[in-house]
Structures are given as C-alpha cells and as structure tokens.
Amino acid sequence: MNTMNSTVTSNTETTGAHAVPVQDERPAETIIQEGVTVGSPYVEDPKFKLRDVEVFYGESRAIKKISLDIGRNEVIAFIGPSGCGKSTFLRCLNRMNDSIDICSVKGELMLDDQNIYDPKRDVVELRARVGMVFQKPNPFPKSIYDNVAYGPRIHGLANRKSDLDDIVEDSLRKAGLWNEVKDRLDATATGMSGGQQQRLCIARAIAVSPEVILMDEPCSALDPIATAKVEELIAEMSESYTIVIVTHSMQQAARVSNRTAYFHLGHLVEVNETDKVFTSPDHELTESYITGRFG
Amino acid sequence: MPNKKDDVYGDHISARFNDELNELKTQFLNMGGMVESQVEQAIQALVESDGQLAEKVRLGDKQVDKMELDLDEEAILVIARRQPTARDLRLVISVIKMVADLERVGDEAKKIAKMAIKLTEEGQAPRGYVEIRHIGSHVLSMLHDALDAFARLDSEQALRIMKQDKQVDEEYQAAARALLTFMMEDTRNISRCMSVMWVLRALERIGDHACNIAEHVIFMAKGEDIRHSPMEDAERVVAR
Numbered sequence: 001m002n003t004m005n006s007t008v009t010s011n012t013e014t015t016g017a018h019a020v021p022v023q024d025e026r027p028a029e030t031i032i033q034e035g036v037t038v039g040s041p042y043v044e045d046p047k048f049k050l051r052d053v054e055v056f057y058g059e060s061r062a063i064k065k066i067s068l069d070i071g072r073n074e075v076i077a078f079i080g081p082s083g084c085g086k087s088t089f090l091r092c093l094n095r096m097n098d099s100i101d102i103c104s105v106k107g108e109l110m111l112d113d114q115n116i117y118d119p120k121r122d123v124v125e126l127r128a129r130v131g132m133v134f135q136k137p138n139p140f141p142k143s144i145y146d147n148v149a150y151g152p153r154i155h156g157l158a159n160r161k162s163d164l165d166d167i168v169e170d171s172l173r174k175a176g177l178w179n180e181v182k183d184r185l186d187a188t189a190t191g192m193s194g195g196q197q198q199r200l201c202i203a204r205a206i207a208v209s210p211e212v213i214l215m216d217e218p219c220s221a222l223d224p225i226a227t228a229k230v231e232e233l234i235a236e237m238s239e240s241y242t243i244v245i246v247t248h249s250m251q252q253a254a255r256v257s258n259r260t261a262y263f264h265l266g267h268l269v270e271v272n273e274t275d276k277v278f279t280s281p282d283h284e285l286t287e288s289y290i291t292g293r294f295g
Numbered sequence: 296m297p298n299k300k301d302d303v304y305g306d307h308i309s310a311r312f313n314d315e316l317n318e319l320k321t322q323f324l325n326m327g328g329m330v331e332s333q334v335e336q337a338i339q340a341l342v343e344s345d346g347q348l349a350e351k352v353r354l355g356d357k358q359v360d361k362m363e364l365d366l367d368e369e370a371i372l373v374i375a376r377r378q379p380t381a382r383d384l385r386l387v388i389s390v391i392k393m394v395a396d397l398e399r400v401g402d403e404a405k406k407i408a409k410m411a412i413k414l415t416e417e418g419q420a421p422r423g424y425v426e427i428r429h430i431g432s433h434v435l436s437m438l439h440d441a442l443d444a445f446a447r448l449d450s451e452q453a454l455r456i457m458k459q460d461k462q463v464d465e466e467y468q469a470a471a472r473a474l475l476t477f478m479m480e481d482t483r484n485i486s487r488c489m490s491v492m493w494v495l496r497a498l499e500r501i502g503d504h505a506c507n508i509a510e511h512v513i514f515m516a517k518g519e520d521i522r523h524s525p526m527e528d529a530e531r532v533v534a535r
Contacts, residue, residue: 280518
C-alpha cells in the first residue's frame, strides 16, 4: 500500500491551466467545413427554411453557405464572436440588408414556403410579418400612443379610433408596459427609461401582428432589471411568435432560447438544443467560445 | 480570430478564471491525497494493532471535513463569479459531488480507525486480517486510480475502475462468508468477527465511492451522465 504520496505528485501535473489535453478526448468536430453544421440544424415543418445562404459585401463573403431551419414558435439564439455574421444573417430574414447597396444575398430563403427574396415580394408586408427590435431602443420622437399606433395606421389595420385604441392597449399589455404607461399615453416616448423604451419598441413590433420577431441584442443597453423584464417577455411571447435573438450574453441565450446557433467567421458551426450547447456542446469551437477561451 | 490550434484549445481569456479552476482541481487532489492516506493508515493501524496511529487517523478526519467545506466554498464562488459553462461547468459540478464522496471515504477511514482502537484494546483478532489487507489494498488502488483519472481526465481509466467494483463486492461476500463460519465454530468469536465485518463493509463502501468518482470523471470528459446505467452504456460513451 504504497500510494500515500503519489496523488500529491499528480497535483503538480495540473498546475498549468487546463493542462489536461482535452482535444485527445474529443478528436472529432474540431475543424470548420463550409456548409457543414454540427448538431440539429433542421426541424420538421419549419417557419423559415434557409439553404446554402451566402451574403456578400461587395467581394467579401460574410456568410458562407449556411443552412438552417427555424421552427414555429421557437426561440432560437444566435451567438458568436463579433464579426461572425450572426447579425448579417438575422437581417436576411426580413431583408434589412436591402438598404446596403453593396450587399447581395444568395441561396434559398423561404418563409412558410414563400421565397423571401422574390423580386415581386412586397418588402413592407414582409417586415410586418417579420418584425424587428434593435440593440438600442429607437422610439419615434412622438407620444407613447403614436409609437405603437404608427404601424397599424400605415398598414391600415384599424378603421376606427376605438380599434386602434384596442391594438395599442393590447400591444402594450403584451409588452408588459401597460400598467406603467396607461395614464400617460400622450407623453413623449423619449422621456421613458431605457428599459421602458425597449419594451415600447417591442410593443410597436407586436402592434402589426407579426409572425416572427427578430431581436438584435435587445438587452445590451439595458440594466439587469430591465433585461429580466424583456427576457420574461420573450418567454411569454414565444407562445404566439417565432423569435430569433442575437445576443452577446451567453447567459441570456441559455436562459431564453430553445435552440442555440453558434456562428464563427461566417460559418454556422453548431446548432443544438440550448441545454446541450451549454452543458456539453458538440463542436470544439462552440465549447471554446462559451467557456470564454477566445474572443 | 483563432487559426492556430492553441487559440482554439487554449486557456480562458481571463487568467484568473484559469487560476480559480486550477485551484479547485488542486484542492480536490489534495483532499484526495489526504483521504487516501487516512484509509491507508487506518488499515495499517488495524492490522498492526497500532492504537496511536488509529488515534491519529481519528483526529485527521476533522481536517478532511474542513477540506470539504473549503472546496465547496471555492466551487460556489466560481459559479457565482464566472457562471461556468460546458466543460468548466461539468468540472465544478463534478467536484462538488465528488467532494461528498471523498468526505464519506474519510468517514469510513475513521470508522476503521475506531475499530482498530477497539480491536487493539480487546487483543489480537487475526481472523479476517488477510481479507482486510487484500480488499483494503484493492480499494485503495481504485481510489488512487480514480483521483489519477480525474487529474488526467482519463475516461478509459475511469471505466476500468468501475469494472473492478464487482470484483470487490465478490471479495467482500467471500470474506463475510468466511467470518460467518468462524462465528459459527465458536460463539466467543462473534464480537471480534463482527468488528472485522464492519471494517470489511467500510472498505467495500470505499470501493463504491471510488466508482462514483470514476463516473463523474466520465461525465467531465464526455459530457454524458452514465450513473445508474448499464456498463455497456458507459463503454459506449467512453469509446466515442
């Protein structure tokens, strides 16, 4: 029984950080292959069916042959280091990239089996179906009421004032803002707190009855309490909408999403159930990113 | 952006996070070393009727308990500060659970030491000592290998440890049967044989704890929880 000191010896082997060569344990899935995504990128009866999507900014290719399904009433989070293409890819889903002249999109992008990039498609109608919430709250410099009523008005969703009132109240309720603002609907929206402004923008997006809501880092300008409220809202909204969220907060992705997609240098590296991604991801790069090993 | 291998497999951006995880691993291995020596000395005290050594082991358990508290605190702080994910998360959670196993091994060592004191006071009871030496050396090597597998994140070694558990169980059963025959031969043997039986039981439990640690090592390395699963599942996971 000569084992007394030997464990102490093995201590010294572990003094270097992560001295244990983990790559020996997980030999596969360490390299990115174009067009290959590890995990489960496809679902049955998807809301979005996206195949071999490429996005170019002039000569440079920002998105490299990405294929992905986004399910109905699913919350999917896009994560990855800055410049990995997650926001670019998100903006393809309601053609927000159209406004950038040098930007071109290739591949098959289908929303409910209809081509998003069909030249005959009405982009305004598309964006009513696929709403968007941005990083910084961007309310119009109008009253709270008018901010929410703006979309329904231009889309002709309400014929009478009372209908419009109903839409505004319903949207503000769904955005968890009604009780805070019901007595001051005429006040200007820019006077609200940041968190309230962001929830107002969500109410504005909801007001036109979209099917999908795209969120591009919706909480990065908010404090933890406002963030918690928006996250709570995402959970509630997922019952009626498909939600795609780009986030730099890994914890946020872990908290709010059903599936998580990891982007890297314009590739979609891994898509998996969020619970799996944050406990035992399939791809080394995903692991390195979520554990904070490179940036 | 990483294109070198080192960038992909390298350390955390936060060097202090590395330090904290390292500290956790080192503390765990220190506690493992301490517990190992407790078991070793308890067995030695018993078979050599060394009451003083047994007393030392009995007192040493307090230090094991303190190490458990310190490690748990360290692990809680890492979670609070870093919100670890993936393999880091698996390390922290596994350490929290394995610490409980080590502490129980420490308790078993203390039990053996108490029996050593009792048996020494009552005079020699050579019956069953061969078995105690044999099983003791077996479970000690399992415990040592389990800590080694943890240090090297070696799931294959962990699997080998799990496979030894059945053998220990069989050795324990055989020893228990032998002791039973001694007790039936002469009822005056019963008290001492029962004490020896308790020691054997403690050793068998130490083997179980070593297996628990091995299961956690596989979880840490492979990300799959193979507890309460058939051995074939564990083999499949490790072979991946």
